[in-house]
Amino acid sequence: MSQENRHPLDDIFHPGSVAIVGASASGPPEAGWVARLLRFGYSGRIYPVNPRATEISGLKAYPSVRDIPDAVDFAIFNVPARLTPQVMQDCAAKRVKVVHIFTAGFSETGKEEAKRLEASVAAIARSGKVRVIGPNCMGIYYPAGGLTFNPTFAREPGKVAFVSQTGAGATRFVFLANDRGVHFSKVISYGNALDLDAPDFLDYLADDDETGIIGCYIEGVKDGRRFLSAVKKCLSSKPVIIMKAGLTESGAGAAASHTASLAGSVSVWDAFFKQTGVIRVESLEEMADVDLAWLRISCPKGRRVGIVGRGGGIGVIATDTCEHAGLKVPPFLPETRKQLEEIIPEAGATVRNPVETAQSVSSTADFYGRGLKIVAADPQIDFIITHIALDIYGGRQAAMREQLLKAAQALITTVPTLPKPLAVVLYAGEHLETVSAVFEARDQLLKAGIAVYPTIEAAARAVSQLIRYNEFSRRSG
Amino acid sequence: MSQENRHPLDDIFHPGSVAIVGASASGPPEAGWVARLLRFGYSGRIYPVNPRATEISGLKAYPSVRDIPDAVDFAIFNVPARLTPQVMQDCAAKRVKVVHIFTAGFSETGKEEAKRLEASVAAIARSGKVRVIGPNCMGIYYPAGGLTFNPTFAREPGKVAFVSQTGAGATRFVFLANDRGVHFSKVISYGNALDLDAPDFLDYLADDDETGIIGCYIEGVKDGRRFLSAVKKCLSSKPVIIMKAGLTESGAGAAASHTASLAGSVSVWDAFFKQTGVIRVESLEEMADVDLAWLRISCPKGRRVGIVGRGGGIGVIATDTCEHAGLKVPPFLPETRKQLEEIIPEAGATVRNPVETAQSVSSTADFYGRGLKIVAADPQIDFIITHIALDIYGGRQAAMREQLLKAAQALITTVPTLPKPLAVVLYAGEHLETVSAVFEARDQLLKAGIAVYPTIEAAARAVSQLIRYNEFSRRSG
Numbered sequence: 001m002s003q004e005n006r007h008p009l010d011d012i013f014h015p016g017s018v019a020i021v022g023a024s025a026s027g028p029p030e031a032g033w034v035a036r037l038l039r040f041g042y043s044g045r046i047y048p049v050n051p052r053a054t055e056i057s058g059l060k061a062y063p064s065v066r067d068i069p070d071a072v073d074f075a076i077f078n079v080p081a082r083l084t085p086q087v088m089q090d091c092a093a094k095r096v097k098v099v100h101i102f103t104a105g106f107s108e109t110g111k112e113e114a115k116r117l118e119a120s121v122a123a124i125a126r127s128g129k130v131r132v133i134g135p136n137c138m139g140i141y142y143p144a145g146g147l148t149f150n151p152t153f154a155r156e157p158g159k160v161a162f163v164s165q166t167g168a169g170a171t172r173f174v175f176l177a178n179d180r181g182v183h184f185s186k187v188i189s190y191g192n193a194l195d196l197d198a199p200d201f202l203d204y205l206a207d208d209d210e211t212g213i214i215g216c217y218i219e220g221v222k223d224g225r226r227f228l229s230a231v232k233k234c235l236s237s238k239p240v241i242i243m244k245a246g247l248t249e250s251g252a253g254a255a256a257s258h259t260a261s262l263a264g265s266v267s268v269w270d271a272f273f274k275q276t277g278v279i280r281v282e283s284l285e286e287m288a289d290v291d292l293a294w295l296r297i298s299c300p301k302g303r304r305v306g307i308v309g310r311g312g313g314i315g316v317i318a319t320d321t322c323e324h325a326g327l328k329v330p331p332f333l334p335e336t337r338k339q340l341e342e343i344i345p346e347a348g349a350t351v352r353n354p355v356e357t358a359q360s361v362s363s364t365a366d367f368y369g370r371g372l373k374i375v376a377a378d379p380q381i382d383f384i385i386t387h388i389a390l391d392i393y394g395g396r397q398a399a400m401r402e403q404l405l406k407a408a409q410a411l412i413t414t415v416p417t418l419p420k421p422l423a424v425v426l427y428a429g430e431h432l433e434t435v436s437a438v439f440e441a442r443d444q445l446l447k448a449g450i451a452v453y454p455t456i457e458a459a460a461r462a463v464s465q466l467i468r469y470n471e472f473s474r475r476s477g
Numbered sequence: 478m479s480q481e482n483r484h485p486l487d488d489i490f491h492p493g494s495v496a497i498v499g500a501s502a503s504g505p506p507e508a509g510w511v512a513r514l515l516r517f518g519y520s521g522r523i524y525p526v527n528p529r530a531t532e533i534s535g536l537k538a539y540p541s542v543r544d545i546p547d548a549v550d551f552a553i554f555n556v557p558a559r560l561t562p563q564v565m566q567d568c569a570a571k572r573v574k575v576v577h578i579f580t581a582g583f584s585e586t587g588k589e590e591a592k593r594l595e596a597s598v599a600a601i602a603r604s605g606k607v608r609v610i611g612p613n614c615m616g617i618y619y620p621a622g623g624l625t626f627n628p629t630f631a632r633e634p635g636k637v638a639f640v641s642q643t644g645a646g647a648t649r650f651v652f653l654a655n656d657r658g659v660h661f662s663k664v665i666s667y668g669n670a671l672d673l674d675a676p677d678f679l680d681y682l683a684d685d686d687e688t689g690i691i692g693c694y695i696e697g698v699k700d701g702r703r704f705l706s707a708v709k710k711c712l713s714s715k716p717v718i719i720m721k722a723g724l725t726e727s728g729a730g731a732a733a734s735h736t737a738s739l740a741g742s743v744s745v746w747d748a749f750f751k752q753t754g755v756i757r758v759e760s761l762e763e764m765a766d767v768d769l770a771w772l773r774i775s776c777p778k779g780r781r782v783g784i785v786g787r788g789g790g791i792g793v794i795a796t797d798t799c800e801h802a803g804l805k806v807p808p809f810l811p812e813t814r815k816q817l818e819e820i821i822p823e824a825g826a827t828v829r830n831p832v833e834t835a836q837s838v839s840s841t842a843d844f845y846g847r848g849l850k851i852v853a854a855d856p857q858i859d860f861i862i863t864h865i866a867l868d869i870y871g872g873r874q875a876a877m878r879e880q881l882l883k884a885a886q887a888l889i890t891t892v893p894t895l896p897k898p899l900a901v902v903l904y905a906g907e908h909l910e911t912v913s914a915v916f917e918a919r920d921q922l923l924k925a926g927i928a929v930y931p932t933i934e935a936a937a938r939a940v941s942q943l944i945r946y947n948e949f950s951r952r953s954g
Contacts, residue, residue: 104826108789108827109827110829136789164790165790166788166789166790166791166793166794167788167789167790168787168788168789168790168791168866168869169788169790169791169794169869170790171868171869172788172791172866172868172869172906175868175869175906175907175908176868176906176907179906179907179908180907217790219790219793245790245793245794245797246793246796246797247797248796248797248800248801249800250796250797250799250800250805250806250807251793251794251796251797251800251806253796253806253808253829254792254793254796254806254827254829254830254831255793257789257827257829258789258790258792258793258827259789259790283794284794310645311643311644311645311646311649312585312613312643312644312645312734312735312736313641313642313643313644313645313646313694313696313722313735313736314643314645314646314649315731315735316643316696316722316723316728316731316732316735317643317646317722317728317760317761319723319725319727319728319730319731320722320723320724320725320727320728322727323725323726323727323728324725328727329727329728329730329731330727331730349581350585350586350731350734350735352587352730352731352734353731354731389645389649391648391649391652391653392645392646392648392649392652429649429652429653429656430652430653430656430657430916430931431652431656431916432912432913432916435909435912435916436909436913439907439908439909439912454907
């Protein structure tokens, strides 16, 4: 990339060198920023800065940023808040392009002294032309470039970006997504946004070829017009999912105290979601569910779902849940029911929709081979949700695991042959044996490119969001 | 108990002998009804009935019920539907008091022939004075009497009763409850309710000293007046929780096909819940959560909650979640905040409410000892929710488990000394290492009598339901 075409934010994701100011010389080595980057495979130069150390994690340490002999593109501040003005001055002198202030204790405390400190750091950065992420945030996770704030995040890059005003929430979200087989292009936790703010990151991600879908956790927006404009730019080429926190009375107070944010009014945000077509989610779990749907499920042609799984009452509950999520569960055609009855040996298993597979987990695998084709062929339905509730198969025997894995294999063989999309629900209950078996089956299915959800509600809501987004895009475009 | 005072349903829970008709001579021994009762410690006489076997699970088998030499109080039918009239005739001849028809394939299929079969079985039972549970259901779980439809359910009895129109759902519910440390007085899965129906069981449980709280999963009610009257009788002495399924358009169709139920209208059920004060839940998970709250949390004096846990954004989300559940999260008094600031070493940790514990799991344990007392003393709040999100502590190292267990021990020591109720949330994420550590800590806390929930939402909703129920009870006198 030539210097002229370089977006200022490219320095964040492609630094040739990183200084860790306040690199930790004590504590477990895996806990420090230096070790995180080393372990995660960052291939640029790393400069630990710590006046009381000569070496950290095998790298030479420097007393200050000014003492580093080479150029520094990116610096991470892990120093007490009161030291940040001095470190920022050092960075300005060293012409560091961008810094991430991990340190907290600024405007979010609500204290005048801390607000003044944040303003003075901002002024030094501005005059020194240093761009800033933070303070009070986790910074960058960019697996393709070996950057991370947690070395146990997936190394594999993907198409999902996440822009987050919460750091702990960003950590949670990456794990939730990784555990669904969802991988990331770029994740930015930006905290108090002293300089770079959500619109800057969104603007960058709109043009980012590595990013196919963008999620945001937002507590407050400083410049509504800029935010709206950046979101619209993204939407012209990719879906945007937003979780807006702090919209209750108590929540707004908590947001002010967390990131010094003004949470805004419910009606303004309602209008924002309605007008833009941004996918609105109520939790980070739901955001990960929608990402998974976008990655693994081709959007159904309509809202009519065929439900396949054991348990009559559980089927009734599943049906209510789908309808609450904005889907329909119409009865199958008589011809479909007749064909299903022929392959389900058990009396009492319903075939109306939901269809009950036979009683054991092993016969579930047998059913998938023939039954899913019959269900998928019914013109009354647009897509399928299969669910296995491992918890209800009584006993928590080891045999369950084997049979569940057999059922997963049957899905892996069958799903690609079906003419309609399918989401799998593996419900684990809250017992370690069933959870462990379900996670193993889940991981095999995800690896095969099949979307797996922990509950019917999660699957139904995610697919419904996908359908809604596509409907909106068709109408507006 | 003298014969005169004996409630007819006592024969269900206290049979001196049980015949298993269609006892399985093949298949894994733990799968059959005979082995279930043997393994579960039923101490009465068990008579396997199977014309093609002489011995099952070490017990002499009989060709028919008529051939059993002694009296039979209770019989379980595990035979094909077409054989049930003959077996019912045998039971009538043998003066069996009550039977459980596990067999499905009756009116729930919607087929005329199957409906006629059900009617004929009902007629034989009526004229022979045999009471019937089912068909198409799991029957009885009565741990105090050694009766169960699943041998892996907890053997320990408790105060919770559950009356269920779903069998698989009843299995799910018992496991969900057991995994929350909730134990049962009596569970009845009654399916199509050819004879004994929800009102019969409720009427019995209203007077049952072993039962302190009653849950119901209902798809449809045949006699609304009888149902209402039985519910009111229960409510005069104990809370009733109902999950009403099939209230969506598609769900009503599914309910008809599952248990031949008429689901009823939304407005009628809305009025029912509003007028009676029955606790309305939307899922079996929520029912287990409310049972846990009722067992382990003394009802708070008001709706104001203090939230304690790590993660600023996660605290904001928690606050929104509590308010959505009908709670309030008011700011602590300045005095409380000052005291909290003194014991939290970290800059940037909020103390307004939510209060952030320090950054590591181990310092969470340290915080509990002093911090919870300070929070509990604040007159602005009525109860506390503490949450530990193990997923956000980065890395999924073994040390996490130890630190989490230390935090759990700190709660076990501290919670009994607090002047206000407290619910613990342990959020596990969806990774086996964190789930496994969380389950271990959860079980230790539950054993110590502390309520543990998997999510903030679950805790907030359950406590809110408890408060609403108590408010209603006070109003109605």
